[in-house]
Amino acid sequence: MAFDVHLPTVMFLHQTSFIVGALVFVQLRRQSFGTRGLGMLALAFSFLAAAYTFTASSTHSGQIILPDAVRPHISLLCGMLGYALLWAGFIELAGRRRWHQTRLVLVLPLGLALLGVATGFAYDPAMRATAYYSCAILALALAGYRVLRNARIEPLSSRTPLAICMLLGAAFYLVRVVNLLEGTDFLLNIGDVFFLEILCNFGMALLTVTLVNERSQRRLQRLAQTDPLTGVGNRRWFMAQLPKQPAVGAAMVLIDLDHFKQTNDRFGHGMGDEVLMACAQYIQEMLREDDAFARYGGEEFVLYLPEVSASEAMVVVNRLREGVAALVCEDDGVRVPVSASMGVAMVTAIDTSWQTVLHRADQALYAAKSAGRNRVEAYSSPA
Template identity: 40%
Template sequence: MTAQLDLATVLLLHKSSFLVGAFCFLYARWQSPRDEGLGILASGFLFLALASTLAGYGEQKLLPPYLWTLSSFTLGIGGYALFWIGVRRLSAGRRRLADWLALCVPVTGALIGLITHFQVVNYIRASVFNATAFLFLAASAVAIISDRSREPLPARAMLAAAMAVGANLCLAVVIGLIKPGIVPITTTYAFFLSIICHFAIALFALVLVKERAEAALRRSADTDALTGVGNRRWFLAHLPKSSWQGDCLIVMDLDHFKRINDRYGHHTGDQVLLAFADLVQKNLRRGDSFARLGGEEFGLYLPRTNKAQAFAIAERLRRAVEELQVVSNGQSVAVSVSIGLTAASGTERSWEDLFNRADAALYAAKRGGRNRVASDLAPAEPEPLVLSLDRAS
């Protein structure tokens, strides 16, 4: 198969792969509202396409050797430097000014070329170029994998693999130029395989952007826009479908919240909701689920927790809310919460039964004067038990 590969055709396809990748990145950048490094990736591929074009003209004797060797070398290294910067931004999702120091590599290479003219010697120029490409591609693969724990998207593994294969192809070219015969692959065949890698890199980079957008939509659908905690849909989805015996459900309602809105304004009401949600989140245990169910009502699911433990947790939260300081327009806003809890006995037919019992306990806490915790009793007993406390609001 190696003998059937024509170098001129391979170089044309090599350049075309960069152009196609660049246009894919530009289209995705146009469609994406976020700056995810796609524009920089497109610039890197365009630089590499231009470098490949100049090299092709040079091989056809259409340009002076000194001109095309230096320009194609500098543009090619610059393209890989831009590629690495774009990958870093794509992977991390944020700008890092220090990444632009990578452009010092092509600038330094151009200066050395102007002084020493090393680029005129083909095997030296090709060796240095492919060695640098290997380093940038390998570093890009590491960057993609390193951010996987923060954003575990499936496309990361495939994108990193495509970059790793491309890096190894560049390394194989370097070894083949320095020690011919050691690597069982010709430079022409390595260029051919790298074309596939370029398409794969462009493909999986776009898939990564698509997966990220879909994950953001799922988070948006499951997250309360104001407080940032889960919403009712998310909360219900995270409750176990069965075998909830030994778990507890807590429903909380901020006291006199309408009065806060009427007296201080809705902006202050939003501040109260944010402060309350933040306080509860800071007191969650591993495995607990907390969400805003609607308005000023919140839910808390406590797995593997008996009623006594749940009561202690609820009382600790109640006291913390009572001490919460929310200041609006120089005025301190008093905040308190009524809490109803119930424990699953295993006889419930659905979570609706538990919610009804927790709601009944919550209403008992409100009837008892608010700012207190109430627990439901056995079904035969007429009224939930209310824990009376010093201060009621």
């Protein structure tokens, strides 16, 4: 059933939705430093608002702001540029490409605008509307697909409704194209389409704000849980990764870089930082997906190995120790000695807290350092 709408009012609201959207993107860009695509989205909505301004001026006496010979071409160009920039803006916002990789998208609207000038099809309202709607369908559908697909890389709850908004917008314009080709409003009349597009425009603007805010919150959370020097998790993050209760069949490993103070004193703190980063990166790359590895403090790291036996844990940790000792860090051609002592503690049936397991791993680490460093020791009960 069609909505009972007043077409001029709906077109005015449609134009207003683009203006409000542009203002939202401008303000969001000012507040969200480093978020790509927002400036392009603001420009896109501005072009779309301009396109509807020129279109509406032809239907209201006394409001013609451009000559009749020019207005259809400007309206068509603004509309197609708007949706081309909208596609590029959402692609950048999704985090896949940068502007220099998407700017060729402007070739399509510019080419169609020149074709409109050469053939004069822009003077035919139906043909002009079909070209405009086709560009809108393509831009909205591709942008919605990309936003939805990138949810695997960046799972944000606002991605799905944002993509749905864009895909619905494309569907509504597709209905309008079908109506134009059929010459009737047997599906939805033009007022209905504009009314639904208003909802989609506001939805896109509001959900983009939500997406940017979600991304900022995730970034802050990640910074709070990541060691800024090495890029691996910090102690808080590590403890959050552990099961609530220790379970038999897991190992806790404490890793301490040998003679790290001497490295700092001899080669400087800059080289010491490079050694820390090299060791952290190497160990992180050698681990399984379910393992947890973090910087525990200073030159000390901690490692959690689930579902391993005592013998398997020793094999893994010895392999890590050998790899650390083989790392090549140089300062002006002089090789910086790198090695690590490691203490391993297996979870037992009587363990009720992770602090108990960590304490045993620390005792094993102390034993490795006392025995000459650059070695692995497993905790053994004094009894």
